[in-house]
Amino acid sequence: xxxxxxxxxxxxxxxxxxxxxxxxxxxxxxxxxxxxxxxxxxxxxxxxxxxxxxxxxxxxxxxxxxxxxxxxxxxxxxxxxxxxxxxxxxxxxxxxxxxxxxxxxxxxxxxxxx
Amino acid sequence: xxxxxxxxxxxxxxxxxxxxxxxxxxxxxxxxxxxxxxxxxxxxxxxxxxxxxxxxxxxxxxxxxxxxxxxxxxxxxxxxxxxxxxxxxxxxxxxxxxxxxxxxxxxxxxxxx
Numbered sequence: 728x729x730x731x732x733x734x735x736x737x738x739x740x741x742x743x744x745x746x747x748x749x750x751x752x753x754x755x756x757x758x759x760x761x762x763x764x765x766x767x768x769x770x771x772x773x774x775x776x777x778x779x780x781x782x783x784x785x786x787x788x789x790x791x792x793x794x795x796x797x798x799x800x801x802x803x804x805x806x807x808x809x810x811x812x813x814x815x816x817x818x819x820x821x822x823x824x825x826x827x828x829x830x831x832x833x834x835x836x837x838x839x840x841x
Numbered sequence: 842x843x844x845x846x847x848x849x850x851x852x853x854x855x856x857x858x859x860x861x862x863x864x865x866x867x868x869x870x871x872x873x874x875x876x877x878x879x880x881x882x883x884x885x886x887x888x889x890x891x892x893x894x895x896x897x898x899x900x901x902x903x904x905x906x907x908x909x910x911x912x913x914x915x916x917x918x919x920x921x922x923x924x925x926x927x928x929x930x931x932x933x934x935x936x937x938x939x940x941x942x943x944x945x946x947x948x949x950x951x952x953x954x
Binding site for chain 1: 875877883884885886887890930934941942944945946947
């Protein structure tokens with residue numbers, strides 16, 4: 728599945744570092760999402776963007792900063808993270824319309840904060 | 842609030858065994874229901890979906906029927922293969938603007954030959 732790509736696939740960073748995760752969708756969708764998958768916990772929604780506008784922020788700490796320059800690209804900027812932020816970060820996209828919509832996921836970035 | 846409950850895993854089966862993974866949901870209105878699968882080291886892949894009551898989603902030999910009367914969406918497969926070993930997630934989506942998927946905790950399936 729190459730519809731949604733994410734880079735890097737793996738990232739190790741110290742608590743004082745600044746890094747960015749990138750997501751790109753090639754499906755012509757107009758909504759993009761960031762989810763966090765931690766061990767032993769359900770997937771948690773972080774942010775939702777519709778037509779480049781942020782429409783949902785699920786009480787995410789400010790050390791995570793999303794950016795959506797256009798409908799095809801989504802970034803997650805990271806700074807001064809904590810070890811408990813280590814997780815798999817998944818990007819998804821969908822086509823917004825009235826009614827059901829299917830979200831398609833990228834392979835994820837596995838982040839380790841030391 | 843809205844929620845999804847899946848059976849606790851892991852589920853361990855022999856090849857060609859019958860699989861059932863239970864999923865029930867709590868939601869107002871008429872959500873869409875999904876099963877996603879996550880293979881080791883990968884992201885989530887859509888397995889199947891159903892958008893209204895009594896719909897049956899199916900893919901790769903897996904099936905699930907949207908049962909509104911029991912608020913369930915159980916996943917079944919008649920004969921599992923070793924390659925089906927993965928984590929399976931049940932999820933719901935409220936059919937309104939600005940909403941995201943609500944996932945269950947996932948059920949790990951391990952199939953041995």
